[in-house]
Amino acid sequence: MSELFSRPGNETLDPQDWAAQTELGQQMVADMFDYLANIRKEKVWRPIPDEVKAKFKEPAPLDPQTQEDVYQEFRDLIMPFPMGNLHPRFWGWVIGTGTVSGALAEMLAAMLNPNTGGGEHVANYVEQQVIDWCKEMLGYPTSASGLLVSGCSMANLVGLTVARNSAVNYDMRRDGLQGARPILTAYASFETHSSIQKAMELLGLGSVSLRKIPVNSNLQIDLEALDMSIASDKQRGFIPMCVVGNAGTVNTGAIDDLNGLADICKRENIWFHVDGAFGALAALLPTQSPRLSGMERADSVAFDLHKWMYLPYEIGCVLVRDQELHREAFTLTPAYLTHNDRGPSGGENWFSDFGIQLSRGFKALKAWMSIKEYGLRKYARLIQQNIDQALYLTSKIEAHSHMEMMAPQSLNIVCFRYVIPGYSEQQLDRLNTEILLRLQEQGIAVPSGTEIEERYVIRAAMCNHRTRVEDLDLLLQSIEILASEIQDDAFVEVPVV
Amino acid sequence: MSELFSRPGNETLDPQDWAAQTELGQQMVADMFDYLANIRKEKVWRPIPDEVKAKFKEPAPLDPQTQEDVYQEFRDLIMPFPMGNLHPRFWGWVIGTGTVSGALAEMLAAMLNPNTGGGEHVANYVEQQVIDWCKEMLGYPTSASGLLVSGCSMANLVGLTVARNSAVNYDMRRDGLQGARPILTAYASFETHSSIQKAMELLGLGSVSLRKIPVNSNLQIDLEALDMSIASDKQRGFIPMCVVGNAGTVNTGAIDDLNGLADICKRENIWFHVDGAFGALAALLPTQSPRLSGMERADSVAFDLHKWMYLPYEIGCVLVRDQELHREAFTLTPAYLTHNDRGPSGGENWFSDFGIQLSRGFKALKAWMSIKEYGLRKYARLIQQNIDQALYLTSKIEAHSHMEMMAPQSLNIVCFRYVIPGYSEQQLDRLNTEILLRLQEQGIAVPSGTEIEERYVIRAAMCNHRTRVEDLDLLLQSIEILASEIQDDAFVEVPVV
Numbered sequence: 001m002s003e004l005f006s007r008p009g010n011e012t013l014d015p016q017d018w019a020a021q022t023e024l025g026q027q028m029v030a031d032m033f034d035y036l037a038n039i040r041k042e043k044v045w046r047p048i049p050d051e052v053k054a055k056f057k058e059p060a061p062l063d064p065q066t067q068e069d070v071y072q073e074f075r076d077l078i079m080p081f082p083m084g085n086l087h088p089r090f091w092g093w094v095i096g097t098g099t100v101s102g103a104l105a106e107m108l109a110a111m112l113n114p115n116t117g118g119g120e121h122v123a124n125y126v127e128q129q130v131i132d133w134c135k136e137m138l139g140y141p142t143s144a145s146g147l148l149v150s151g152c153s154m155a156n157l158v159g160l161t162v163a164r165n166s167a168v169n170y171d172m173r174r175d176g177l178q179g180a181r182p183i184l185t186a187y188a189s190f191e192t193h194s195s196i197q198k199a200m201e202l203l204g205l206g207s208v209s210l211r212k213i214p215v216n217s218n219l220q221i222d223l224e225a226l227d228m229s230i231a232s233d234k235q236r237g238f239i240p241m242c243v244v245g246n247a248g249t250v251n252t253g254a255i256d257d258l259n260g261l262a263d264i265c266k267r268e269n270i271w272f273h274v275d276g277a278f279g280a281l282a283a284l285l286p287t288q289s290p291r292l293s294g295m296e297r298a299d300s301v302a303f304d305l306h307k308w309m310y311l312p313y314e315i316g317c318v319l320v321r322d323q324e325l326h327r328e329a330f331t332l333t334p335a336y337l338t339h340n341d342r343g344p345s346g347g348e349n350w351f352s353d354f355g356i357q358l359s360r361g362f363k364a365l366k367a368w369m370s371i372k373e374y375g376l377r378k379y380a381r382l383i384q385q386n387i388d389q390a391l392y393l394t395s396k397i398e399a400h401s402h403m404e405m406m407a408p409q410s411l412n413i414v415c416f417r418y419v420i421p422g423y424s425e426q427q428l429d430r431l432n433t434e435i436l437l438r439l440q441e442q443g444i445a446v447p448s449g450t451e452i453e454e455r456y457v458i459r460a461a462m463c464n465h466r467t468r469v470e471d472l473d474l475l476l477q478s479i480e481i482l483a484s485e486i487q488d489d490a491f492v493e494v495p496v497v
Numbered sequence: 498m499s500e501l502f503s504r505p506g507n508e509t510l511d512p513q514d515w516a517a518q519t520e521l522g523q524q525m526v527a528d529m530f531d532y533l534a535n536i537r538k539e540k541v542w543r544p545i546p547d548e549v550k551a552k553f554k555e556p557a558p559l560d561p562q563t564q565e566d567v568y569q570e571f572r573d574l575i576m577p578f579p580m581g582n583l584h585p586r587f588w589g590w591v592i593g594t595g596t597v598s599g600a601l602a603e604m605l606a607a608m609l610n611p612n613t614g615g616g617e618h619v620a621n622y623v624e625q626q627v628i629d630w631c632k633e634m635l636g637y638p639t640s641a642s643g644l645l646v647s648g649c650s651m652a653n654l655v656g657l658t659v660a661r662n663s664a665v666n667y668d669m670r671r672d673g674l675q676g677a678r679p680i681l682t683a684y685a686s687f688e689t690h691s692s693i694q695k696a697m698e699l700l701g702l703g704s705v706s707l708r709k710i711p712v713n714s715n716l717q718i719d720l721e722a723l724d725m726s727i728a729s730d731k732q733r734g735f736i737p738m739c740v741v742g743n744a745g746t747v748n749t750g751a752i753d754d755l756n757g758l759a760d761i762c763k764r765e766n767i768w769f770h771v772d773g774a775f776g777a778l779a780a781l782l783p784t785q786s787p788r789l790s791g792m793e794r795a796d797s798v799a800f801d802l803h804k805w806m807y808l809p810y811e812i813g814c815v816l817v818r819d820q821e822l823h824r825e826a827f828t829l830t831p832a833y834l835t836h837n838d839r840g841p842s843g844g845e846n847w848f849s850d851f852g853i854q855l856s857r858g859f860k861a862l863k864a865w866m867s868i869k870e871y872g873l874r875k876y877a878r879l880i881q882q883n884i885d886q887a888l889y890l891t892s893k894i895e896a897h898s899h900m901e902m903m904a905p906q907s908l909n910i911v912c913f914r915y916v917i918p919g920y921s922e923q924q925l926d927r928l929n930t931e932i933l934l935r936l937q938e939q940g941i942a943v944p945s946g947t948e949i950e951e952r953y954v955i956r957a958a959m960c961n962h963r964t965r966v967e968d969l970d971l972l973l974q975s976i977e978i979l980a981s982e983i984q985d986d987a988f989v990e991v992p993v994v
Contacts, residue, residue, distance in 0.1 A: 070869045137557065184675065373562065
């Protein structure tokens with residue numbers, strides 16, 4: 001047979017000239033650091049010209065171009081049109097800022113390029129240590145299992161999978177939900193993040209089985225309404241399988257009464273899952289941790305490290321109190337993955353047994369290096385600083401004759417709007433939408449918008465380590481100027497009610 | 498209120514000394530390139546000493562240490578104990594090698610740190626272009642939708658979600674599977690990857706609803722058996738919802754008759770999903786693409802770019818022929834994510850509408866830069882080189898008096914074992930296990946092991962761009978030496994049958 005084909009060649013994707021490649025890599029580092037050191041002078045956001053967009057319609061190149069040329073395209077086409085979340089005046093949605101040392105760690109992780117699905121190599125020990133640190137940070141039991149995931153959507157999905165599989169007295173993985181009776185139900189407040197509903201849909205439970213529970217005036221889940229909903233479902237023959245508590249809702253940062261929820265779940269024998277996407281990390285602060293009391297009693301907790309730990313995307317974490325239930329929900333070891341007790345297929349950390357992915361990148365390294373470099377105390381100070389910024393902004397808004405808070409300030413989120421006496425609610429919605437869009441389009445600042453009780457509000461979420469007090473002052477000054485411009489534009493010329 | 502708290506400080510996680518930080522970053526680049534340029538001289542794998550493992554049990558530090566010190570720990574504790582997949586003689590499982598330019602792109606992506614869940618910023622156009630290129634590479638319709646995901650486990654999950662949701666005439670997302678009749682079933686060969694079963698379990702379909710279909714002597718799905726299984730299920734009132742075809746099985750690289758499967762699915766009106774984890778990319782080769790014919794007819798295709806495109810972890814892709822069905826399975830837009838038609842919440846690319854994650858990192862950049870730098874022709878040559886290497890290894894094994902092939906060689910995978918006349922099957926299993934473990938433990942080479950027809954076999958998967966012919970020769974020579982050592986050790990001293 002050996003005559004039937006030519007001897008294979010020895011082509012490689014390694015650089016032909018390592019010295020030149022090193023030089024280019026070092027140039028990239030210098031350029032990026034120069035860019036980030038001066039990010040404050042940039043506009044937060046700018047529109048992408050059509051001719052740039054057109055470049056991204058070109059077909060895949062068959063032939064090579066030099067890495068220098070490709071990098072130049074990156075500098076010309078990509079760098080000038082960022083999302084804006086690197087900038088000190090980005091407070092949109094709940095989007096992390098990232099750090100330069102986190103980005104360097106990503107480079108190191110990608111250079112080493114291990115597959116952290118399992119096996120005996122050191123990356124898996126780093127992963128496990130970061131999971132252990134996550135338990136420490138949240139005051140969660142050390143005996144829990146955990147998994148670093150792409151983010152809280154995945155963390156919520158994993159938590160709810162374990163909840164679902166543990167709620168029935170048959171083999172859910174084998175038999176599924178098809179034709180099963182009675183029907184499983186879950187509970188969460190109206191303010192709960194959409195990823196919980198998405199998880200319900202994916203798991204075959206159906207969004208109809210997610211009971212959305214009303215909230216009180218602080219936008220926390222109404223415990224009495226929850227109790228009644230559970231009782232009513234049980235009476236009708238449903239099986240309540242999971243209650244989701246919020247440690248910081250996405251809309252307003254509200255924190256549910258987690259101990260109250262834990263008590264109900266204990267009494268009713270229901271899985272207690274906490275979605276702490278960003279808020280869970282407030283557990284690092286002595287001033288805030290009492291508000292999160294009860295989180296440590298949850299059966300599973302989901303939270304992100306790429307939000308309020310300022311790490312680059314993607315890294316989230318799910319913790320599950322009962323390791324065995326967690327493993328049982330995901331372990332699956334076919335012949336080609338047989339673990340040996342020696343060599344690289346040995347080792348104690350098989351993360352693919354605890355989640356959906358089999359191949360996994362080395363997410364942990366950026367957390368490991370950053371937590372070591374900064375120490376938890378510095379993270380606590382930065383998180384506190386963001387909360388102080390939210391308080392500062394709130395105090396300025398409350399003192400302002402033409403602005404009003406639209407939800408109780410909680411944690412790092414401030415929901416407010418500009419008001420003009422005599423304007424109708426519809427006019428105020430249009431005014432505030434236009435203020436927000438001009439703030440963004442002119443590259444001044446990027447808060448985002450949301451609706452609270454059907455009214456349009458401007459929402460600033462502080463999880464930016466570059467923000468200074470002067471940035472908040474500039475936000476408010478700019479809103480005043482824009483509001484007056486918009487009035488002059490007769491933009492809101494609907495008849496005044 | 499403003500008197501109740503102190504004015505927020507202006508602490509940041511940005512470096513205090515940008516010049517020193519740049520220098521350290523450049524040092525990291527130089528160190529990593531030096532390491533990779535000389536990787537051939539390293540052992541492929543080595544055991545981790547207990548004192549190193551102990552370091553990863555330490556609690557989270559409260560106080561900072563310098564980035565230099567942290568980096569030194571990385572060099573001392575992490576770099577020396579890699580998985581081995583950077584090395585020219587790593588052929589374990591199907592694990593990618595990674596490239597240095599891919600790792601630099603990861604650093605650039607992490608520095609820019611956009612959230613590619615959606616919105617109007619340039620990263621999303623890069624994501625879309627890479628998805629378009631993926632369609633080109635696979636010969637898939639340009640009108641299809643797609644999503645870059647963490648890897649093929651997630652890609653398979655997304656594909657099967659759309660299949661499941663599209664199989665019923667009610668709203669699956671709302672009503673779920675609970676109590677639904679009749680029961681949905683899926684079909685795949687016994688050689689299919691475990692991630693398909695995991696997806697069935699997650700989606701609430703239950704692994705019992707995955708019909709495992711026998712294979713022929715080439716380890717391809719038996720079309721007649723599939724036909725019979727579908728017919729029998731329909732007769733019994735089940736709804737066949739999905740057939741999974743393999744474009745390169747994990748065990749042996751077998752490619753199912755994809756046109757045969759597409760014909761059956763068309764006739765029976767069943768969703769056709771292709772798992773092409775690594776094999777799909779053989780479509781780039783004129784010599785191989787005829788074997789993949791029919792893949793372009795699939796309703797969804799899953800494949801990885803971190804395997805046979807040599808990119809660093811994590812990056813996989815799912816393509817779905819019917820954009821609208823894809824979107825319907827995942828779109829969910831709550832108030833706080835309202836899309837505007839202007840500003841950063843505008844834009845046409847909302848990838849969170851097509852998958853599970855809401856926040857998404859900038860996975861596309863490493864693919865975009867690498868495909869531009871190398872061009873598709875170079876990828877085709879490298880993939881062909883890996884196939885040639887598998888053919889070369891096969892020819893040497895077939896010509897060897899003490900080695901035998903254990904499955905037909907297909908694509909890049911070679912399954913074989915060492916044989917000693919007179920040894921029982923059990924002795925051969927033990928012998929080959931021991932050969933594999935010593936190969937790995939002595940750092941000579943890392944193939945992996947699997948079972949084929951209950952026999953232990955050594956399995957070499959070629960998706961390494963650093964492998965040279967001399968590495969394959971060394972593998973075979975080392976196996977001979979180890980086999981003779983093991984015989985001398987009287988390791989296999991079970992009575993000879």
